[in-house]
Amino acid sequence: MDLKRAKHFFTKDNLLGFFKPTKRNYIIWAVIIVLIFEGSCISSKKKASQSVSVRETDIVTRGDINVTITGSAAVEPYERFEIIPKVSGDIVYCPFDVGDIVEKGDLLYGFDTSSSDLTVERQRLSLEQSENSYKNALEERDKLYIKAKNNGTISGLSVKAGQEVKTGTKIADISDTDNLEVVLPFTASQISSIHIGDSASITSSKHMSAVSGIVTHISSGDYAASDGTALYSVTIKFSNPGVFYSGMSVGGAVGQNISPGSGTVENSAASSVYAETDGTISHIYYSNGDYVTKGTVIMLLTSDSVDDRITDSTLSYKSASLSMRQTEKDLEDYNITSPISGTVITKNSKAGDTIDKTTAQTVMMVVADISKLKFELSIDELDISKVSEGQTVSVTCDALPGETFLGYITTISVEGTAQNGVTTYSAEVVIDEPGNLRPSMNIDASVITESAENVLLIPTEDIKSVGKKTYVFVKGGKKDIKEAQSSEKTSKMPENGEKQSDNIPKAPDGYTAVEIETGVANEDYTEVKKGLSEGQEIYRQSTVSTSNTSRYMSGMNSGMGSGHPGGNMGGGPPSGGMR
Known part of the structure; x- marks a missing residue:
């Protein structure tokens, strides 16, 4: 059809007539649709013939593999502490700023303690008063134990158990009859040669006996005898051998100096024991005629009032002690020290600020x-x-x-x-x-x-698992594989077309199923311990277009793995090259 005839055919009236719903037009439309569909199919077949899916291979390589979380x-x-005040008040000391290094125990903040100092002083006075009351109560309790004032023999004991006594009641006399003393006169000419500590002798004309003694005192002044002679008094102590007694008249001498007169023997120690507090006699431990030593408890009194006083004073003292300890502890809170050695990373409060810990929690500083x-x-x-x-x-x-x-x-x-x-x-x-x-x-x-380092590696996806065994499909026949890995021990490798065991996966054409022993593995790669040799080609368990017929794995020096919640096996290929 030439151009002139075409212009005549594609007129407006002819085109409008083509789209009219007539039987002739229906036939024309059906033919056109069939032609378009056949053309589309032919085009798809041509494109398919230009891009045919092929199976690729990977190469067994050597490298390192890591499995990581x-x-x-x-x-x-490493450590971080927020400095929070425990007291309210004015800050008067704060030497550190952000970035400063502090040591454990350094003073970070100091508060005004003027009001708390008065509280401490009041508590101290209260504690002293309670302590004195407690000591007095203990002394009162000690008075319930009636004791001997000196060594000696008891006499004049007339009280009985159960008897109530008042303060000042005489309990007994105690005289030391074992140790006696006598005062003898000596003349002025004699006294100059007599000294304290000199040995002396005491004689009794009644018993015609003598005993040794020691000078314990010399009077500083003299007195006149009946004839006007000046005399001095010398006290001599001696142990009683059993024949001397209080009131006996004796003579004596100090060295060559014989006393011109006589003296009366007396007990060296004698005292009366009195009740020092009110109470009831609960126990009497000794009787008249018994010898006791100084400090021996003769009897014991009981007193409810004394017991109550001790109880009250004890409680009062403990309470005052606790209050004082708490006050001193509270006072420590006015100085805030660093709990660790570190760096000041935040500072919110400075000297001159007023802190009110009752309104809200204040973070004054952060040390880390x-x-x-x-x-x-x-x-x-x-x-x-x-x-x-x-x-x-x-x-x-x-x-x-x-x-x-x-x-x-x-x-x-x-x-x-x-x-x-x-x-x-x-x-x-x-x-x-x-x-x-x-x-x-x-x-x-x-x-x-x-x-694992310097080991054989293959892509994990190329492995086929059957039960507890693992296989790969190695390119070539059984003979080719044995020649390629003559130094390796391999499993049974049936050739393509041979009858295979039900437990051995069927290999694609041109490949042989080889059992392998694996080691370290992750999502991407697996170590092969036995069954393969470096450089062998294995069947890739995937298909890609001809535009990607080669797959190379390079830069394999980091771990790889699969993800898990909270931690995953690290990704990335192992060191070495693989394709």
Whole structure:
């Protein structure tokens, strides 16, 4: 059809007539639709012939593989303390600012203590008064024990048990009949040669006996005898051999100086015992004629009033002591010291500020130990058995590219946290040398749980598992495979077309099923211990277009793995090359 005839055919009237619903037009439309459909099918077949799915192979390579547990967190100071006041008042001392280094025990804040000082003084006076009352009560209790004032023999004891006595009632006399003394006169010419401590002798004309003694006192002045002679008194003490008694007249001498007169023997110690407080005699331990030593309890009194006084004074003293201790402890709260050595990272209160702790909790300052940092790493319950305290953790931070930090696990929680059917456990990780890391920075952490170096590696997806055995499909026949891995021990490798055991997977054309022994594995790659040799080609368990007929795995030097809630097996291929 030439151009002139075409213009004549495609007139407005002809085109409108073509779309009229006539039997002729229906036939024309059906023919056109059939032609369009056949053309589309032919085009698809041509495109399909240009892009045919092919099966690819991977190559067994050698490299390193790591299995890691990873997680993300924000680091925080190793220790962090908020300084919160325990008292209200005016701050009079605050020497540290943000960024300053403080040592444990350094004074951070000092409050005005003028009002509390008066309280302390009142408490101190109250305690002294209670202490004096308590001591007086104890002294009153001691008076219930009636004791001998000196060594000697009891006489004049007439009271009985159960008898009430008043203060000042005479209980008994105690005379020391074992140790006696006598005062003898000596002349002025004699006294100059007599000294305290000189030996002396005491004689009795009645018993014609003598006993030794010691000079214990010499009078400083004289007195006149009946004939006017000046005489001096010399006291001599001696032990009673049993024949001397109080009131006996005796003579004596000191060295060569014989006393010109005589003296009367007396007990060296004699006293009367009196009740020093009111009470009732409950026990009498000695009788008349008994010899007692100084301090011996002769009898015991009881007194309800004394007991009550002791009880009251004891309680009063304890109460005052506790009040004083509490007041002193409260006073310590007026000085706030640093609980740790660290750095001041926040300061909200300064000298001159007034603190009212009753209205709201005030954080005056924050002190943190940022010489070390820590964070919490969540570990999935499936992985918790793979980590332990002291295990090394590798830490990186997006804010510090190229830097890697080392930490170690210090504690692992005993109790896990369950959420949405998944249980995780918390592991605390400490970084001893944080370098440029700052608190609150976000980090990524990884813990190597398994690793292998310089081993044979294949993609995990290329492995076929049948029961407890694992297989791969190696390119070539049985003969080719044996020649390629003559140094390896392999499992039974049936050739393509041969009858295979029901437990051995059927290999594709041109491949042989080979049983392998695997080692360290993760989601991407698996270590092969036995069954393959480096460089062998294995069947890839996937299909791709011809535009991607080769797959190479490079840069394989980091761990890889699958994700788990709270921690996952690290991703990335192992070191070496693989395709």
